[in-house]
Amino acid sequence: MTDTSIDKLARATPKTVARRIKGLSDRGIAWLFVAPTIFLLLAVNIFPLIWTIRLSFTDFRVNRPNRDVEWVGLRNYERILTDPDIWATMQATAHFLFWTIVFQVLIGFFLAFLINKKFKGNDLWTTIIVFPMMLSPAVVGNFWTFLYQPQIGLFNYVVAFFTGVDPASFSMIGSVNLAPWAIVIADTWMWSPFVMLICLAGLRSIPDSIYEAAECDRASKWRQFWTITVPMVLPFLMLAVLFRGIENFKMFDLVVQLTGGGPGNTTTLTSIDLKREAFERWRTGYSSAYAVILFVTVFGLASIYVKALNKVKER
Amino acid sequence: MKTKHLTTAVLSSLIASSAATSALAEDLTLCWAAWDPANALVELSKNFEAESGHTMNFEFVPWTSFADRMLNELNSGGQLCDLMIGDSQWIGGGAENGHYVKLNDFFEANGIDMADFIPATVTGYAEWPKNTPNYYALPAFGDVVGWTYRKDWFERPELQEAFKAKYGRELGVPSSLEELKEIAQFFQGRDIDGTTVYGAAIYTERGSEGITMGVTNALYNYGFMYENPDKPYDLEGYVNSDGAVAALEFYKDLYDTATPPGSSNWYMGENIDAYKSGQVALQMNFAFIWPGVEADPNVGGGKSGYFPNPAGPAGQFAQLGGQGISVVAYSDKQDAALEYIQWFAQPEIQAKWWELGGYSALRAVVEDPGFAQSQPYAQTFLDSMAIVKDFWAEPAYADLLLAMQERVHNYVVAGDGTAKEALDGLVRDWTEVFEDEGKI
Numbered sequence: 173m174t175d176t177s178i179d180k181l182a183r184a185t186p187k188t189v190a191r192r193i194k195g196l197s198d199r200g201i202a203w204l205f206v207a208p209t210i211f212l213l214l215a216v217n218i219f220p221l222i223w224t225i226r227l228s229f230t231d232f233r234v235n236r237p238n239r240d241v242e243w244v245g246l247r248n249y250e251r252i253l254t255d256p257d258i259w260a261t262m263q264a265t266a267h268f269l270f271w272t273i274v275f276q277v278l279i280g281f282f283l284a285f286l287i288n289k290k291f292k293g294n295d296l297w298t299t300i301i302v303f304p305m306m307l308s309p310a311v312v313g314n315f316w317t318f319l320y321q322p323q324i325g326l327f328n329y330v331v332a333f334f335t336g337v338d339p340a341s342f343s344m345i346g347s348v349n350l351a352p353w354a355i356v357i358a359d360t361w362m363w364s365p366f367v368m369l370i371c372l373a374g375l376r377s378i379p380d381s382i383y384e385a386a387e388c389d390r391a392s393k394w395r396q397f398w399t400i401t402v403p404m405v406l407p408f409l410m411l412a413v414l415f416r417g418i419e420n421f422k423m424f425d426l427v428v429q430l431t432g433g434g435p436g437n438t439t440t441l442t443s444i445d446l447k448r449e450a451f452e453r454w455r456t457g458y459s460s461a462y463a464v465i466l467f468v469t470v471f472g473l474a475s476i477y478v479k480a481l482n483k484v485k486e487r
Numbered sequence: 488m489k490t491k492h493l494t495t496a497v498l499s500s501l502i503a504s505s506a507a508t509s510a511l512a513e514d515l516t517l518c519w520a521a522w523d524p525a526n527a528l529v530e531l532s533k534n535f536e537a538e539s540g541h542t543m544n545f546e547f548v549p550w551t552s553f554a555d556r557m558l559n560e561l562n563s564g565g566q567l568c569d570l571m572i573g574d575s576q577w578i579g580g581g582a583e584n585g586h587y588v589k590l591n592d593f594f595e596a597n598g599i600d601m602a603d604f605i606p607a608t609v610t611g612y613a614e615w616p617k618n619t620p621n622y623y624a625l626p627a628f629g630d631v632v633g634w635t636y637r638k639d640w641f642e643r644p645e646l647q648e649a650f651k652a653k654y655g656r657e658l659g660v661p662s663s664l665e666e667l668k669e670i671a672q673f674f675q676g677r678d679i680d681g682t683t684v685y686g687a688a689i690y691t692e693r694g695s696e697g698i699t700m701g702v703t704n705a706l707y708n709y710g711f712m713y714e715n716p717d718k719p720y721d722l723e724g725y726v727n728s729d730g731a732v733a734a735l736e737f738y739k740d741l742y743d744t745a746t747p748p749g750s751s752n753w754y755m756g757e758n759i760d761a762y763k764s765g766q767v768a769l770q771m772n773f774a775f776i777w778p779g780v781e782a783d784p785n786v787g788g789g790k791s792g793y794f795p796n797p798a799g800p801a802g803q804f805a806q807l808g809g810q811g812i813s814v815v816a817y818s819d820k821q822d823a824a825l826e827y828i829q830w831f832a833q834p835e836i837q838a839k840w841w842e843l844g845g846y847s848a849l850r851a852v853v854e855d856p857g858f859a860q861s862q863p864y865a866q867t868f869l870d871s872m873a874i875v876k877d878f879w880a881e882p883a884y885a886d887l888l889l890a891m892q893e894r895v896h897n898y899v900v901a902g903d904g905t906a907k908e909a910l911d912g913l914v915r916d917w918t919e920v921f922e923d924e925g926k927i
Binding site: 231234235236237238320321322323340341342343345346347348428431432433434435436437438448451452453454455 | 554555558559562563580583584585683692693694747748749750751752766882885886889893896897900901902903923
């Protein structure tokens with residue numbers, strides 16, 4: 173009879189440890205192994221969440237350690253939900269979220285479709301295209317502030333070249349009307365390659381035999397695209413939308429570097445506003461309520477979306 | 488035998504003295520903003536290291552994140568900083584929340600007299616409550632908003648002629664804010680040596696304190712007051728007075744008609760860049776930049792001039808900048824930190840501080856007969872320091888500042904509503920803050 177690795181491990185276990193484990197059931201041993209992870213999860217996720225919810229019902233301010241903390245009930249929630257400035261911030265976030273996802277899905281899918289074709293230099297082009305997403309968002313933000321400079325920025329010169337307008341006559345990040353689009357463009361430039369990679373994985377997972385069968389049935393390319401490619405890539409695309417949606421909901425660094433939330437509040441997204449409340453105004457209780465509202469919103473929307481995603485996958 | 492005893496005694500005393508020195512030598516960390524004066528302070532502090540045996544470490548943070556980073560440090564009771572050169576507006580919070588060590592006894596014991604410093608810097612950087620002899624800092628760096636202009640452009644005959652033809656007066660240092668606006672508008676979009684240049688670089692930054700530090704230079708001079716002088720925290724009619732409304736409209740007009748396109752989020756760094764690169768004829772900025780301007784190959788060496796913030800209909804004032812140096816209450820090296828302050832307060836060290844590019848607040852330095860001629864900008868610095876006003880230094884200053892940043896930026900840059908609506912909104916915001924603070 174040969175020794176298995178488990179036998180070897182059992183023999184190598186010190187006798188004192190073996191004696192202690194001997195009295196434990198399988199369930200006990202399982203708990204022993206899972207307990208550190210559960211403890212860590214409770215310590216870094218669940219406890220802070222419960223603490224934040226508790227703080228959200230108080231007027232606690234972390235920069236006033238000597239002040240008494242008062243229980244204010246739902247006042248923080250009421251103030252947030254009736255504050256027009258916060259609704260304006262929500263609108264700015266919704267605008268950013270919607271348009272970045274639309275553009276990134278369209279551009280990402282289009283790029284994936286092109287890259288999926290077999291041609292010379294395919295790998296090189298893939299590397300070049302994914303380059304923006306390898307950069308730090310703060311660097312991208314800074315980089316685009318230069319591109320958008322009315323006097324020296326390349327972006328303004330490109331627009332001027334195609335439209336004939338004076339490049340110094342408009343400011344992408346200084347104009348109330350253009351700034352929301354300026355952040356959409358920069359984010360789309362950075363993250364469309366990510367959507368492209370996910371779509372590419374979807375496209376490459378479609379077996380050639382399906383297309384061959386469609387060819388035999390004399391289905392046109394157009395019909396193949398709508399009846400084979402799109403439905404089979406859809407779960408991947410939905411996953412990309414989920415990732416980008418969650419990421420862009422908490423977008424901070426790129427926009428702070430690019431516009432600082434301005435002009436006015438036109439590009440102040442919820443994460444920027446929340447950071448100001450928590451770490452500049454130091455309204456800890458208020459900002460905890462704000463964080464809870466955002467958490468519930470994202471969690472709720474993501475749950476509904478994941479259910480829809482599962483239904484699509486089941487089809 | 489005698490020699491053996493002597494050797495042992497000498498060795499013992501050497502070991503004992505080296506042990507005593509190493510017990511006293513501390514590693515001190517000084518926290519400040521990352522800017523030119525900080526480099527000068529590193530140079531200056533080498534003298535302290537040599538004299539005291541302590542080692543100085545420095546934690547410098549860029550201005551735009553300085554308050555975030557350092558107030559976080561103080562609020563969390565962090566021990567990173569033994570010495571803090573904190574912004575003037577932090578003094579209330581530093582004192583009331585116990586972040587800074589009260590220095591009265593130390594000053595008294597070491598003969599440091601606050602009467603030896605420029606009065607505005609003592610009130611602005613060291614006292615809390617204001618105008619009471621309770622000191623939490625030593626004035627470390629005097630600073631004030633002033634103006635820099637392209638003297639070489641102003642002296643060009645063709646520009647002087649064109650300006651006189653348009654405005655009926657000489658092109659020179661403006662005597663009022665209205666004149667300043669006209670000069671900036673005159674340069675806006677003008678072709679100079681084949682390059683399109685613009686009028687003035689002014690503070691418009693949204694994220695930290697930029698636009699507030701800029702717009703107050705107009706507000707003060709048109710009659711804005713933070714509160715009723717006879718009734719603290721009474722804001723209505725003072726913050727949103729007719730003069731204040733006119734001042735805000737002036738600042739917006741200046742922004743709309745005489746600043747470079749895209750300057751919607753500019754503060755110290757952007758203004759310096761625009762000026763040094765020859766984009767603008769004038770720049771609003773704190774005085775700390777002047778040594779750098781003088782040394783610059785493009786705009787220094789006599790090409791630039793300096794003048795204090797011009798007067799408005801209600802007087803002539805300028806926004807105070809600058810900082811005091813405090814000992815952090817959470818430091819366990821407070822004795823060594825106090826030693827640094829004692830060393831820094833010496834007149835010869837303060838004189839050296841000015842030589843290196845640091846703006847000393849010691850009267851013995853600035854009132855020296857040779858001071859005004861010591862640098863081309865020295866007289867402007869003195870004139871500007873005589874007209875300073877500062878923002879709120881209340882413990883709730885961050886709330887007050889953010890409210891003002893938002894209201895003013897929304898009106899001036901984003902064009903949202905009217906000046907009156909912006910200031911009425913500011914009164915509401917500030918009243919709410921003071922109510923939350925239990926002040927009213």
